[in-house]
Amino acid sequence: MLIKPIPRKSLPDLVAGKLAAAILAGQFTTGAQLPPERDLIKDFEVSRSSLREALRILADAGVIEAQQGVGWFVSRPSERGLLKARALAAEIEPAHPKAARASAPAGPQRLPVAGEKPLRIPNLKKDRLGTFEFISWWEREKVRAARVLVVGAGALGNEVVKNLALMGIGNLFILDFDNVEAANLSRSILFRESDSGREKAMLAAARAKEINPEINVQYLHGDVTTAIGLGIFRRMDVIIGCLDNREARLAVNRFAYWVNKPWVDGAIQELLGLVRVFVPGQGACFECTLTEQARRDLALRYSCPLLARQNILMGKVPTTPTIASIIGAMQAQExxxxxxxxxxxxxxxxxxxGLNNYMHTTAYVPDENCESHWTYGEITEVPLRAETSTLEELLNVARADLGPEAVIELDQELILSLACSRCGTKEAALKPMSAVSFEAAHCPTCNEMRDVQMTHVITGGESFLRHSLLSVGVPPLHILRANNGVEYRFYELTGDLPETLHFRHFQETNGRQSGRAGNRVRLGRRVKLPAGNRPGPSRKRVRLRK
Ligand SMILES: [Zn+2]
Ligand SMILES: [Zn+2]
Structure with a gap:
């Protein structure tokens, strides 16, 4: 047997590993320029020759490339480059953007002892949550009364929902815009083969109720950036983000801040994962953690928002069920x-x-000028409803408080018209941005991408003031901002509350409850699928051989 000596890491190897980790972590994205050599020398506390050697290692691996006289740039990722970068990064503790100081594990935290907790011997034969009674700090009533919003019912969301249901978290609201496809089944404990094509949010809610019939569930099939009213966020104890893209995280982060709620973010990729808790007013928020490059990417995307949306809907991140279990469990526990x-x-x-089972905690530096750090003041509940109330009605309410100068700020851009610069045609639209696809924004005559005219401020001079709030993209139970140039007021469409937030989905109807018919969705009901995609034993599957 040939025994090879264990290679010792040299300083250039370590520096290359740290840079590779930073690139993998997204601190430097494809095409981004690395900081100048003198800065890197200072950051890593190495000599110029060690740094140059490290850069050469990365360049040889195809991770970065030099531009003569300009500097070093992150290469377009190749398979070889990625493998090499991961191998280099795995040798060191993963670096992280904006990581200021790594903090040592805090040691066992003092557990709050529920002093008034009565000594109760649970009946373990009949009480499914009985075991938790033995946990010194477990407060059953708090857990039963808790309201948790889970945003995203993919790999992470499945694990989170499963754990929350097992623990008896009393009220779960699940949001997702996607439908189940075969590839989801390898990491989604709540989905079955026969679920193909059905809504993930609905299925996750139904299965949570199956796991623990004592909890209340509700779901919404929609996109977090546009479909959910802020009044739902406002009535939650915790929001858990099980997302795979920056835009959705940014939306959850802002909403949570606006209504002063904590949120738990999780992210997974292959065998790597991270968990972070953001609490308004306590340290950094998600937006604070974004690098300059990430902000530039976002700004670029916002300059063509229709395309950005399209990209998000298509985004897929490779993950395993094991990393989803680990990170999802930590999120549920937080x-x-x-x-x-x-x-x-x-x-x-x-x-x-998961490559080396390293786990470490790093503090982010809060950004003083972060745009997300804004919490709404007192929220006025008005008996308006998104579907039946108009922009004019809301504007009148605002003007009664703020004077005739008051304007309303919409959270979603409202598309007014699409104009083609090539053939000169112009189409009036009046649709929220979420209702216009990237394809639809192209000219039907000459296929040119049209100029999109949009607004998000309602000043009172609009021709469409009599349109409903819903028709311009305001979701039910939303909280809207109005201002008169001096102060802001916040109005919630509280008329929507009974129908929009009820936690009554999949409730057994035993005659006592008076749930609306629309809320009593049964899982046994088949959702119509497009022809040719219907599962079921009655239809023989024809397999095509390659
Ligand atoms: Zn921030
Ligand atoms: Zn045209």
Whole structure:
């Protein structure tokens, strides 16, 4: 047997590993320029020759490339480059953008003891949550009364929902815009083969109720950036983000801040994962953690928002069910701690690297000028409804408070018209941006991408003031901002409350309850699928051989 000596890492190898980790973590994206050599020398505390050697290692691996006289740039990722970068990064603790100081594990945190907790011997034969009674700090009533919003019912969302249901978190609201496809089945405990084509949010809610019939569930099939009213966020104890893209995280982050709610973010890729808790006013928020490059990417996307949306809907991240279990479990556990008002590490990130099982916590630096750090003031509940109330009605309410100068700010851009610069045609639209696809924005005559005229401020001079709030993209139970140039007021469409937030989906109807027919969705009901895609034993599957 040939025994090879274990290679010792040299300084250039370590520096190359750290740079590779930063690139993999997205601190430097494809095409981004690395900081100048003198900065890197200072950051890594190495000599110029060690740094140059490290850069050469990365360049040889195809991870970065030099531009003569300009500097070093991140290459377009190739398979070889990625493998090499991962191997280099795996040798060191993963670096992280904006990581200021790595903090040592805080040691066992003091557990809050529920002093008034009565000593109760549970009946384990009949009480499904009985075991939890033995946990010193577990407060059953708090857990039963808790309201948790889970945004995203993919790999992470499945694990989170499963755990929340098992723990008896009393009220779960599940949001997702996607439908089940075969590839989801390898990492989604809540979905079955026969679920193909059905709504993930609905299925996750139904299965949560199956796992624990004692909890209440509700779901919404829609996109978090546009479909959910802020009044739902406002009535939650914790929001859990199970998302795979920056735009959706940014939306959840802003909404949570606006209504002063904690949220738990999770992210997974292959065997890597991270968990972070953001609490308004306590350290950094998600937006604070974005690098300059990420912000530039976002700004670029916002300059063509229709395309950005398209890209998000198509985004897929490779993951395994194991990393989803690990990170999803930690997210659910952080939520449980928040429900119990136990201490959490807000504004920090826990990294888990499944390649070497390293786990470490890093604090983010809060950004003083971060645009997300804004919490709404007092919210006025008005008996208006998104579907039946008009822009004019809301404007009148605002003007009664703020004077005739008051304007309404919509959260979603409203498309007014699409104009083609090539053939000169112009189409009036009046649709929220979410209702116009990237394809639809092209000219039907000459296929040119049209100029999109849009607005998000309603000043009172519009021709469409009599249109409903829903028709211009305001979701039910939303909270809208109005201002008169001096102060802001916040109005919630509270008329929507009974229908929009009820947690009554999949409730057994035993005659006592008076749930609306629309809420009593049964899982046994088949959702119509496009022809040719219908599962079921009655239809023989024809397999095509290659
Ligand atoms: Zn921030
Ligand atoms: Zn045209």
């Amino acid at each position: 939520a449980l701690k928040l429900i119990h008002a136990m201490p959490v590490d807000a504004g920090k990130v826990v990294h888990f690297n």
